[in-house]
Amino acid sequence: MQDATAVVNDVPDLDFEGWACPVPLRDVPSVVMGHGGGGAMSGELIEHLFLPAYGAAAAADLGDSAVLTVGSGTRLAFSTDSFVVKPMFFPGGSIGDLAVNGTVNDLAMSGATPLFLSTAFILAEGTALSDLGRIAQAVGRAAEDAGVRLVTGDTKVVEHGSGDGVYLNTSGIGVIPPGVDIHARRALPGDAVLVSGDIGVHGVAVMSCREGLEFGTTVESDTAALHGLVAAMLATGTDLHVLRDPTRGGVSASLNEIARASDVGIELVERLLPVPPAVRDACSLLGLDPLQVANEGKLIAIVPAEDADRVLAAMRAHPLGRSACRIGSCVPDHTGMVVAKTGLGGSRVIGLPIGEQLPRIC
Amino acid sequence: MKYLEEFSDPDLAKKLIDQIHAATTRKWALMEVCGGQTHSIIRHGIDQLLPDSVEMIHGPGCPVCVTPLETIDRALAIAARPGVVFCSFGDMLRVPGSSQDLFSVKSAGGDVRVVYSPLDALKIARENPDREVVFFGIGFETTAPANAMTVYQAQRFGVRNFSLLVSHVLVPPAIAAIMESSTCRVQAFLAAGHVCSVMGTAEYPPLARKYKVPIVVTGFEPLDILEGVRRTVVQLEAGRHEVENAYPRAVREEGNVPAMEMLADVFEVTDRTWRGIGAIPRSGWRLSEKYRAFDAEQRFDVTDIHTAESSLCRSGEVLQGLIKPHLCEAFGKECTPRNPLGATMVSSEGACAAYYTHRRLELVDAK
Numbered sequence: 001m002q003d004a005t006a007v008v009n010d011v012p013d014l015d016f017e018g019w020a021c022p023v024p025l026r027d028v029p030s031v032v033m034g035h036g037g038g039g040a041m042s043g044e045l046i047e048h049l050f051l052p053a054y055g056a057a058a059a060a061d062l063g064d065s066a067v068l069t070v071g072s073g074t075r076l077a078f079s080t081d082s083f084v085v086k087p088m089f090f091p092g093g094s095i096g097d098l099a100v101n102g103t104v105n106d107l108a109m110s111g112a113t114p115l116f117l118s119t120a121f122i123l124a125e126g127t128a129l130s131d132l133g134r135i136a137q138a139v140g141r142a143a144e145d146a147g148v149r150l151v152t153g154d155t156k157v158v159e160h161g162s163g164d165g166v167y168l169n170t171s172g173i174g175v176i177p178p179g180v181d182i183h184a185r186r187a188l189p190g191d192a193v194l195v196s197g198d199i200g201v202h203g204v205a206v207m208s209c210r211e212g213l214e215f216g217t218t219v220e221s222d223t224a225a226l227h228g229l230v231a232a233m234l235a236t237g238t239d240l241h242v243l244r245d246p247t248r249g250g251v252s253a254s255l256n257e258i259a260r261a262s263d264v265g266i267e268l269v270e271r272l273l274p275v276p277p278a279v280r281d282a283c284s285l286l287g288l289d290p291l292q293v294a295n296e297g298k299l300i301a302i303v304p305a306e307d308a309d310r311v312l313a314a315m316r317a318h319p320l321g322r323s324a325c326r327i328g329s330c331v332p333d334h335t336g337m338v339v340a341k342t343g344l345g346g347s348r349v350i351g352l353p354i355g356e357q358l359p360r361i362c
Numbered sequence: 363m364k365y366l367e368e369f370s371d372p373d374l375a376k377k378l379i380d381q382i383h384a385a386t387t388r389k390w391a392l393m394e395v396c397g398g399q400t401h402s403i404i405r406h407g408i409d410q411l412l413p414d415s416v417e418m419i420h421g422p423g424c425p426v427c428v429t430p431l432e433t434i435d436r437a438l439a440i441a442a443r444p445g446v447v448f449c450s451f452g453d454m455l456r457v458p459g460s461s462q463d464l465f466s467v468k469s470a471g472g473d474v475r476v477v478y479s480p481l482d483a484l485k486i487a488r489e490n491p492d493r494e495v496v497f498f499g500i501g502f503e504t505t506a507p508a509n510a511m512t513v514y515q516a517q518r519f520g521v522r523n524f525s526l527l528v529s530h531v532l533v534p535p536a537i538a539a540i541m542e543s544s545t546c547r548v549q550a551f552l553a554a555g556h557v558c559s560v561m562g563t564a565e566y567p568p569l570a571r572k573y574k575v576p577i578v579v580t581g582f583e584p585l586d587i588l589e590g591v592r593r594t595v596v597q598l599e600a601g602r603h604e605v606e607n608a609y610p611r612a613v614r615e616e617g618n619v620p621a622m623e624m625l626a627d628v629f630e631v632t633d634r635t636w637r638g639i640g641a642i643p644r645s646g647w648r649l650s651e652k653y654r655a656f657d658a659e660q661r662f663d664v665t666d667i668h669t670a671e672s673s674l675c676r677s678g679e680v681l682q683g684l685i686k687p688h689l690c691e692a693f694g695k696e697c698t699p700r701n702p703l704g705a706t707m708v709s710s711e712g713a714c715a716a717y718y719t720h721r722r723l724e725l726v727d728a729k
Contacts, residue, residue, distance in 0.1 A: 345372070348404065348719075
């Protein structure tokens with residue numbers, strides 16, 4: 001055991017002039033997990049690899065959902081998303097629910113009414129057909145609940161070891177009603193920032209049953225299709241400026257994206273954030289920030305401040321928005337940045353998550 | 363979680379802040395030793411609420427930050443070997459070695475796994491008897507008992523395919539090293555509460571006496587930190603330099619005796635190099651003779667890997683409180699959490715990363 005006196009007497013006068021740090025690790029030469037994390041690394045991949053490679057064929061921003069005008073001015077929303085969640089089944093849902101709701105929500109965030117979905121399965125050799133059956137049933141149920149038709153599909157199998165269970169891609173098409181113009185670039189200083197309910201729930205539910213991390217929790221994934229809630233918000237007649245479903249990277253990633261796209265600052269009030277106790281405790285245990293944890297059935301809305309109460313009332317009247325609340329405002333200061341007022345009265349910048357969320361050592 | 367939320371109460375915090383303001387009559391420089399405390403201070407904006415004359419210097423107590431580059435290169439060499447399952451806590455994965463990090467080893471086909479306890483690594487070893495399973499055992503006295511327990515169990519159950527890459531460091535020798543430095547500005551310490559919950563407080567009175575510094579054992583929640591600061595300032599103002607325990611709900615004077623017995627069995631004191639600081643004699647632990655067979659450095663013969671730290675970044679000065687992170691020329695430019703130049707930018711507990719993540723606002727304002 002350490003002897004304290006020995007410590008005191010043994011220490012030489014160290015030369016702190018020589019304190020040094022290592023050279024930088026430059027960009028990684030191959031794909032790492034963080035490239036799919038939805039944070040800064042994913043963004044760099046799009047900006048520096050995909051967009052230059054696609055050249056003139058690429059649309060401007062390759063966002064979550066594209067708005068396409070066809071024929072006599074009908075606007076279609078088009079979106080695609082791949083699902084590789086592990087484990088495939090988790091408290092409150094499965095990869096099947098996520099694959100339908102995820103794409104439906106991407107469409108809904110542009111104000112579209114989702115209509116048609118494709119499903120493409122990539123299956124690992126050896127996957128139990130009973131598991132695939134459960135997932136397919138979940139896809140069917142979720143699509144029926146969301147009122148979308150599954151119109152085309154594809155199935156491929158990869159050799160054992162090349163994949164992992166079931167990967168699922170869905171693409172979707174919806175129609176945007178006339179007069180609706182919802183986009184990440186439309187946030188204005190003074191706008192209110194609303195959230196439709198408790199945050200961090202899905203991420204904690206999935207983490208709670210991940211291998212090696214099983215912890216007792218009653219948290220179930222919040223996966224849900226949000227277009228009904230969006231329709232209720234649109235029915236108030238309010239000019240909704242921005243909608244986002246804060247999935248990977250959580251509320252933090254969505255708000256950072258909006259702040260940059262709209263060139264506004266966003267100010268959150270930490271004590272107003274709806275973080276359920278089970279999520280707060282799990283995050284505290286793992287050293288994670290609830291603002292960076294994924295959601296699957298929540299949306300963020302940026303609306304004119306004078307309409308905030310009306311929109312909130314409509315959200316609260318909908319089953320998926322019962323605990324909707326205002327969490328902050330858009331401000332003219334610190335443009336492109338999200339800043340939270342802490343419970344004690346200090347402030348902190350809410351950064352964009354870099355890659356994967358890593359539990360801290362202690 | 364009971365006993366957590368209560369320690370963030372804004373009204374009680376306001377009272378403590380007022381008391382600190384009332385007690386402070388001149389400039390003081392306090393060092394919080396532990397990276398968890400640094401994280402909490404920045405996360406809650408606590409330093410913004412203290413009197414301007416009370417300066418918090420962020421100490422070297424982030425295990426990820428002080429693990430030497432050489433050890434990380436050894437870890438990478440082991441992790442890249444065929445047949446090895448390399449297990450680590452999550453935040454070590456992004457720490458750069460001299461040419462890559464564990465994420466890169468993983469993407470090149472290495473079997474690198476994040477575990478949440480070293481005992482999980484032992485479980486993997488028992489389930490995969492044909493693989494060599496290595497756990498990256500870094501950290502202070504806090505993470506050491508679980509690592510000790512794992513090695514103890516590995517021996518007891520004869521799990522021969524398990525080994526530990528050990529780089530444990532100890533707080534008291536670091537405090538002594540900081541105080542011995544001729545450029546030292548630190549006038550008092552908030553000692554790391556969780557280290558003391560394992561080791562007790564007996565190691566600190568000799569340090570407080572020798573260097574005439576108050577040492578207040580402090581927890582991690584906002585009220586814990588404010589109470590630690592308050593007691594420290596009261597001592598400084600009164601010219602006292604004693605060891606106080608401001609974290610009695612977790613720390614007993616005698617520490618966690620069974621844990622200390624296990625540590626004494628499994629580990630022995632050794633010299634250690636601290637990243638950003640240099641060599642400090644008798645400042646760490648290695649496996650004792652009895653358990654040496656579980657030493658991954660010996661088993662994989664990586665002791666010949668030697669890596670010199672370069673001198674591009676100024677984390678040493680940051681760790682010592684000579685400069686704040688944003689005064690380093692590379693801060694936020696060449697050096698970000700995405701591309702860290704130095705270890706203090708890597709872990710979210712590192713002073714530079716905490717500043718970068720939570721403090722860019724005032725840095726923007728200041729420019």
